[in-house]
Amino acid sequence: MKKLLFIFVILLWGCTKPDIPLPNPPVEKIFSVGESSVTNGQSIHFDLPSAGVYTLTLIDKESGNVVSRERFTGQYGENVKKIYTKSISVKYLYLLLEDVTKKEISKTTIIIN
Amino acid sequence: MKNLLVTLFLLISFLGFGQSVSAPDSKSFTPSTNGQDGSGFSISGFTTTDVLLTSISLINPPTGTTFYLGTTTGLAPASGFTLTGNKTRLVVTGTMANVNTALASLKINTGATIGNIQLSVATTINPTGYYYNGVNGHFYKPVSTGANFANAITTARNSTFKGQKGYLVTITSSDEDLFIYNNVPQSNIWFAADDRTTEGRWVISDGPEIGTLLKTSNGQYAGNVQGVYNNWASGEPNDWGGNEDAAVTKWGGGFYWNDLSTANVNPYVIEYGTWTNPDDQTFTEFYNNSVTHSNGEVLSARFNIDFGGNVDETKFSAKGYTYTNNTWNLVNGTTKQLSGLGKVDLTSGLDTTKITDGYKATIVPGQVEWSLINPYEPARNGHRLQIDERVFYGTGINLNDIKYIKLFDIYEGPITPLDFNGWWKQWLVPNDIGLTNKANASSYQSNIRLQDGWYAFKADYTFSVNQMYKPHGIELSYVNQTDLNTLYSNIVSVSDVYLAFKELSDKGIFGNQSGMGFSKGIQYMNADVDMNGVFDENDTYKLLQHLTGVQPLSQYTALTYLIKLYNKSDYDSITPNNWNTKFNNTRNLIPFTLNGLNNTYNISVSWLGDVNLSHSAQPATNAVASNSIRTMSLTTNSVSNQINAELMSENVGGNLVVTISIDPLQQELVGTQFQLNYDNTALKFGKVEFVTKGNPTNFGTDKGTYVILGSLITDGSTTLDKTTEYKITFSPLMGLSSVLGLTSISATDAVSKNGAQLKVKVN
Numbered sequence: 001m002k003k004l005l006f007i008f009v010i011l012l013w014g015c016t017k018p019d020i021p022l023p024n025p026p027v028e029k030i031f032s033v034g035e036s037s038v039t040n041g042q043s044i045h046f047d048l049p050s051a052g053v054y055t056l057t058l059i060d061k062e063s064g065n066v067v068s069r070e071r072f073t074g075q076y077g078e079n080v081k082k083i084y085t086k087s088i089s090v091k092y093l094y095l096l097l098e099d100v101t102k103k104e105i106s107k108t109t110i111i112i113n
Numbered sequence: 114m115k116n117l118l119v120t121l122f123l124l125i126s127f128l129g130f131g132q133s134v135s136a137p138d139s140k141s142f143t144p145s146t147n148g149q150d151g152s153g154f155s156i157s158g159f160t161t162t163d164v165l166l167t168s169i170s171l172i173n174p175p176t177g178t179t180f181y182l183g184t185t186t187g188l189a190p191a192s193g194f195t196l197t198g199n200k201t202r203l204v205v206t207g208t209m210a211n212v213n214t215a216l217a218s219l220k221i222n223t224g225a226t227i228g229n230i231q232l233s234v235a236t237t238i239n240p241t242g243y244y245y246n247g248v249n250g251h252f253y254k255p256v257s258t259g260a261n262f263a264n265a266i267t268t269a270r271n272s273t274f275k276g277q278k279g280y281l282v283t284i285t286s287s288d289e290d291l292f293i294y295n296n297v298p299q300s301n302i303w304f305a306a307d308d309r310t311t312e313g314r315w316v317i318s319d320g321p322e323i324g325t326l327l328k329t330s331n332g333q334y335a336g337n338v339q340g341v342y343n344n345w346a347s348g349e350p351n352d353w354g355g356n357e358d359a360a361v362t363k364w365g366g367g368f369y370w371n372d373l374s375t376a377n378v379n380p381y382v383i384e385y386g387t388w389t390n391p392d393d394q395t396f397t398e399f400y401n402n403s404v405t406h407s408n409g410e411v412l413s414a415r416f417n418i419d420f421g422g423n424v425d426e427t428k429f430s431a432k433g434y435t436y437t438n439n440t441w442n443l444v445n446g447t448t449k450q451l452s453g454l455g456k457v458d459l460t461s462g463l464d465t466t467k468i469t470d471g472y473k474a475t476i477v478p479g480q481v482e483w484s485l486i487n488p489y490e491p492a493r494n495g496h497r498l499q500i501d502e503r504v505f506y507g508t509g510i511n512l513n514d515i516k517y518i519k520l521f522d523i524y525e526g527p528i529t530p531l532d533f534n535g536w537w538k539q540w541l542v543p544n545d546i547g548l549t550n551k552a553n554a555s556s557y558q559s560n561i562r563l564q565d566g567w568y569a570f571k572a573d574y575t576f577s578v579n580q581m582y583k584p585h586g587i588e589l590s591y592v593n594q595t596d597l598n599t600l601y602s603n604i605v606s607v608s609d610v611y612l613a614f615k616e617l618s619d620k621g622i623f624g625n626q627s628g629m630g631f632s633k634g635i636q637y638m639n640a641d642v643d644m645n646g647v648f649d650e651n652d653t654y655k656l657l658q659h660l661t662g663v664q665p666l667s668q669y670t671a672l673t674y675l676i677k678l679y680n681k682s683d684y685d686s687i688t689p690n691n692w693n694t695k696f697n698n699t700r701n702l703i704p705f706t707l708n709g710l711n712n713t714y715n716i717s718v719s720w721l722g723d724v725n726l727s728h729s730a731q732p733a734t735n736a737v738a739s740n741s742i743r744t745m746s747l748t749t750n751s752v753s754n755q756i757n758a759e760l761m762s763e764n765v766g767g768n769l770v771v772t773i774s775i776d777p778l779q780q781e782l783v784g785t786q787f788q789l790n791y792d793n794t795a796l797k798f799g800k801v802e803f804v805t806k807g808n809p810t811n812f813g814t815d816k817g818t819y820v821i822l823g824s825l826i827t828d829g830s831t832t833l834d835k836t837t838e839y840k841i842t843f844s845p846l847m848g849l850s851s852v853l854g855l856t857s858i859s860a861t862d863a864v865s866k867n868g869a870q871l872k873v874k875v876n
Contacts, residue, residue: 034263037310055761056853061270062278065875070853071763084854087790087818092270109267113324 029078031097031106037113040085044095048074052100056081059094061109067093085112132158134234136402139711142223142230144409151180151221154234154402159209166191166239167212168247169219171201172231172392175408177224180232184218187211191245192295193288202391204247206239227409229460233392235401243274243385244296248288250391254279254383255297262359262375265303266319269383275396280320281305282382284362285342293382294363301373303381306360308372312352315360321387331372345370393453405458407710412463414705414712416587418455419681419730421718424600426455428592433462434702436584441702448590459587463707467580471516474500478521478560479573486520488566489545494686496548498528499537504574512538517579521560521570523551526708527581544682582707587716589701591672598816599788601675605666605722607784607825608864608871610656612724613640614827615868617653630868631724633732634692635684639677640724642666646693653827656722660786660825662814666722673701677719684717685733725870755872756780756863758787762856764849768842769796771856773822775837781866782833783809785873786823788860789841793818795855799842807831813841819859829866 030036030044038044048054057069067088072081083095091112097105137153159165171180179199182188188211190196191204199222205212216234223230235250244253252274260268265281272279283305284290293302305319306327313336315327327343329336331350337343346364350357350372357372361379364371373379388394392403405415414433420426430448434441444462451457476484483504487497498518505511512530518540519525528540552561552568560571591597616630631637641648642655658664667674677699679687687695699721705714717730757776762769773787791798801813801822808831813822822839826832843856861873 034267058854058857065858065873066760067859067875068854068857069760069762070851071761072851081853082851084792084795084851086792086794086854087857088854089790089857089859111323 030095030110031108033108035109035111037111038083038085039113041082043080043082045078045080046097046106047078048076049105051076054100054105055096055098055102057094057096057098058083058088058110059096060090061092061094062090083110088112132156132398132400134236134400134402136234136404139404139406139413139415139713141407141410141710142221144223144227145177145225147220147222149221149223151219151232151406152217153404154216154219154232155213156209156216156234156236156400159238161208161210163209164206164239165209165212165236166204166206166245167234167236168204168245168250168391169200169202169216170233170235170247170391172233172390172403174201174230175224175226175228177222177226178228178230178408179222181220181222182215182218183220184214186214188215191247193292194247202247204245212236221406223408227411228407229411229413229458230406230408231392231403231458232406233401233403235391235394235399237275237396237399240274244292246289246292247391248286248292249386249389250394251384251386252277252396253282253293253296254385255299255302255380256383257299257380259378259380260303261378262303262307265379265381266305269319269381272383274383274385275399277385277387277396279383279385281318282384283317283320283322284344285317285322287342287344290342290344290362290368294368297363297380297382299380300363300366301361301371301377301379302363303379304360304362306370307358307375308350308352309358309375312358313350315350318359320384343370344368388453390452392456395453403456405711405713410710411460412465412582412707412710414459414463414585414587414707414714416457416459416714416716418451418457418589418716418718420455421726421728421730423603423728424718426451427453428596430590430592431457431459431462432588432590433459433464434586434588435464436586436704441586444585462587463585464583466583468583469578470581471514471579472510472576473517473519473579474515475519475575475577476521476570476572477575478557479571482562482569482571483574484520484572485567485569486523486542486548488548491686493541494682495529495544496542496546497531498540498542499534500540500574501536502533502538503536505538508576510576512540515540515576517581518542521557521572522555523548527706544680584704585707586702586704587714589672589676589678594670595818597672597675598670599819600728601670601720602788602816602819602821603860603862604675604720604728605656605659605724606727606862607660607786607823608727608862608868609722609724610653610660611784611825611827611829611864612636612868613648613653613656615829616640617648617650618828631689633726634687634689634695635719635729635732636724636726637689637692638687638695638697639719639722639726639729641693641697642722644697646697656724657810657825657827659722661810661812662821667699671701674699675721676701677721678703679717679719681715681717681730681733684719684730687732727870754780754865754869755874756782756785758785758861758873758875760858760875762852764852767849768799768844769849769852769855771841771843773839773841773858775833776835777833777837780863780871781829782837782863782871783829783831783866784823784825784862784864785833785837786821786862787839787858787873788819788821789856790819790859791843791856792854795845795847796843797846799844802840802842804836804838804840806834806836809833813839823862832866 185196188205188207269281313330317325346369531539562569659666719729759774762771798815803811809824863871
């Protein structure tokens with residue numbers, strides 16, 4: 001009987017679903033949508049065509065003036081940066097990605113919540 | 114000369130001078146009475162063939178108060194309205210003549226409820242393709258060609274109409290829903306509601322109500338937020354096919370909403386206007402006026418407060434005070450927010466108690482010319498009223514006892530004793546009462562004689578104890594101190610300081626010539642920051658200290674130490690020659706006198722140190738010229754009055770370094786100023802480094818959440834060139850893997866050698 005129980009336990013253990021890690025759900029790229037709402041410190045995901053120096057720029061949609069800009073060195077493929085909003089006093093902005101020659105790579109609209 | 118006249122005519126035509134709505138004087142209606150005369154509004158300045166869109170509105174009237182038009186010939190009702198019947202609001206189209214005829218026939222019905230009756234009339238040339246909603250004062254433009262949901266939002270936001278940015282229509286009431294239903298012929302119309310972020314969680318996705326939660330789950334009534342308008346069709350929204358994330362109204366031609374795929378191409382409606390009260394509208398070329406009558410005896414005071422441009426009037430509130438025993442006493446704690454047009458009505462903020470003060474003289478038609486009144490004298494800011502002293506024999510009443518008069522049907526109000534002039538006792542009737550018009554309109558022509566500009570009256574007199582309301586004052590307050598500090602940083606900026614230096618330096622070697630910087634008396638008053646009646650180097654020194662952050666203009670930051678309030682007539686009478694004889698001090702409380710039940714006051718606002726009047730009322734004496742210049746500058750600034758600045762920020766060695774580089778373009782640039790905001794929970798201000806030529810005064814002042822920085826060459830002897838650069842360093846209070854948005858530029862100023870304010874384009 002003991003042997004039977006042992007075999008049964010072994011069989012149950014053998015049927016347990018292996019602990020295979022699930023892939024993370026795909027993250028929406030900021031420039032793949034026409035518009036996004038953002039909150040302070042929110043991460044944004046975007047792709048770069050090559051490694052190098054780029055800028056991310058926030059432009060007031062109403063005045064056309066640049067409100068904030070960050071120059072950074074990016075990597076090929078997916079990059080993650082953060083947007084901070086506490087210092088910004090306008091609600092509707094363009095987010096612009098440019099390369100080192102100021103050539104526009106991508107552009108989208110963001111709304112600060 | 115001909116060309117000049119033609120140019121002037123074209124300019125005036127282009128700028129649209131002349132069109133206006135005039136309003137009648139306030140009056141009291143009898144409660145519970147129908148058909149009382151509510152006429153007196155009149156529209157002018159349009160051509161005879163213009164078709165006008167005109168809105169007539171009662172703003173929050175007492176229960177039972179309505180109006181109707183006795184004559185509606187030639188008018189057509191706007192959608193949702195009928196011409197007949199009693200109304201609280203009516204929108205019509207018609208020619209100016211037809212509308213004026215209708216307005217002249219306006220009748221008021223009153224109920225038993227006592228209260229203010231604010232009647233407002235607004236008009237514009239009826240725009241083709243746009244629909245006006247008289248309930249909220251917004252315009253709507255249907256776009257029948259359609260777009261997917263995202264493009265509909267983008268197109269709406271990129272459009273403007275009459276100076277207002279558009280947004281995808283928001284539907285917040287059944288009235289608004291019905292308005293769209295009636296005015297847009299298509300079906301399945303996108304409006305600003307979606308659950309794109311979380312399935313079933315529907316929010317308003319554009320416009321002034323953006324982010325407002327409509328409902329928390331799918332289904333016609335499931336999760337509908339109480340008090341928020343929802344109008345879903347049966348079984349909707351249902352996310353059919355798993356991809357319906359945006360809402361349409363007039364679903365299938367009916368009156369209800371449905372959810373559809375955002376990829377669908379549907380017609381949509383663009384809405385213009387963010388206010389809820391039509392009386393607060395700020396559309397350009399949209400003319401309105403209002404009057405506050407009362408139903409029954411209601412004491413009221415209407416204030417039209419002119420802040421000029423660049424100030425958000427709705428951030429100010431007002432309270433009423435009385436002045437008794439040498440003290441200002443708050444009537445009650447209720448504050449009233451100013452409207453977007455700077456209007457505010459005080460009713461509960463007034464004290465209805467009357468006090469005894471001297472005598473009232475009532476002047477009625479008689480046999481002998483005992484009295485005369487002189488034309489308006491600007492130096493006195495009033496009319497001299499003269500009464501033969503024999504009138505007073507045996508009364509025991511002296512010159513100083515008369516505090517109030519009723520002169521025929523021409524004037525009733527306070528007077529100020531002056532002096533004796535031969536047989537005449539003299540008083541001053543304050544302000545310009547429009548004597549000629551009132552005398553011509555008087556019912557007692559046979560008792561009035563015009564002689565050399567003054568009028569004589571055959572009159573009799575009675576004297577009675579003067580019962581009057583207590584002296585009152587209106588006090589303004591600002592929404593909060595932090596916002597006020599920021600506003601004031603923008604009011605007194607580098608262009609003000611340079612203009613003051615320029616004016617002073619142009620006064621000749623003996624300092625007694627007229628400078629070239631100022632053209633208006635109020636500019637001298639605002640530049641005389643120590644308020645000692647002399648504008649001199651002490652003032653420019655203080656202005657420079659303020660700009661550079663060494664010493665603020667005022668020791669205190671409260672509104673009362675910064676703002677200047679004037680009665681409009683006083684403000685308009687200030688000239689470059691008499692300014693140092695006028696009251697020049699800051700105050701957020703201005704006295705006023707209540708005469709009768711319905712009172713209107715026009716107040717002009719200016720600020721200590723606002724030398725270029727960028728945030729102040731424009732004095733009326735120069736109104737046409739200055740308005741022309743201001744309007745023209747809006748169109749020409751971008752071309753000729755502009756400099757460029759380039760902004761960059763990056764992580765350098767663990768610090769955040771922000772660089773602002775200047776390109777003066779073709780300008781002779783002598784001053785710059787930037788407000789660089791920073792997130793003080795993430796950054797600590799370090800320093801500003803300046804790269805400048807020409808030995809300017811450079812300044813960089815940390816204000817806790819922002820830095821004010823820039824340069825000024827006070828004597829204009831050199832200019833700032835393309836090498837000008839400012840480098841601002843912050844140390845981090847957290848990791849700096851990203852810096853976007855940790856700093857931002859929110860305000861700029863620049864000035865050229867000739868004193869012109871320049872626009873700064875930040876690239």
